[in-house]
Amino acid sequence: MPTDPETILLTEQTDGIATLTLNRPAARNALSMALMAELEAELARLAADATTKVVVLAANGPAFCSGHDLKEMRGLSGRDAVASVFDQCVRVMKAIVRQPQPVIAKVHAMATAAGCQLVASCDLAFAAASARFATPGVNIGLFCSTPMVALSRVVGRKAAMEMLLTGHPIDAATAERWGLINRAVPVEALDKITAETAALIAAKSSRTVKTGKEAFYRQAEMDLDEAYAYAARVMTDNMLAADATEGIDAFLAKRPPVWRE
The missing domain is CATH 1.10.12.10 (Lyase 2-enoyl-coa Hydratase, Chain  A, domain 2)
Structure with a gap:
């Protein structure tokens, strides 16, 4: 897959399966306004594409997604500007849930804050055993309130509150046990299990x-x-x-x- 540094979201379509790859590796795939806008637009395009049966969400670089782009957010001025970022994030997460095709998260590494929200919003999620998940906003004085919406709908209340109140990361095995992901697998098996599941679903009506x-x-x-x-x-x-x-x-x-x- 090409990795043009100017392309922050890569799209590949094969046999009815569309793979969207977050491609801001140097920024640990932080959800900048530009990246969220591209993700929202691409999901809308795929929703109208009858040839697309399944969507896989993946990422390049050392992290799956580190959450919001805090450097970008600190540069914003005024309530409306800040609110627009969270509104855009909410639109992306709701688009995943409402996407007519199933959306599978392929998590190769750390997913934190809105990145963890992204995983929780997907219909299915497979992760490398070495991946970690966290909602660490409480550590910087910014409670992960919007990630909480998706997280609390896929894991139990006590588990969600532990993640939200402590900010402490959990490993993939715990994420599987708590229901945040479907399965934790060796990193070398991640592509295979994701592709097999996507193909199995794509073969359905x-x-x-x-x-x-x-x-x-x-x-x-x-x-x-x-x-x-x-x-x-x-x-x-x-x-x-x-x-x-x-x-x-x-x-x-x-x-x-x-x-x-």
């Missing part, structure tokens, strides 16, 4: 995956009765879709399905 991802996040915010009523409606619509008809027919005929979408 895109419409079915999109329907399921959207339903998952919507029902998670509902009470039990509302969630079941909503999920039943979604499943009814899904059952009547062409790909469900094809999938069931293929299963009964013991042949591979041929998806229409």
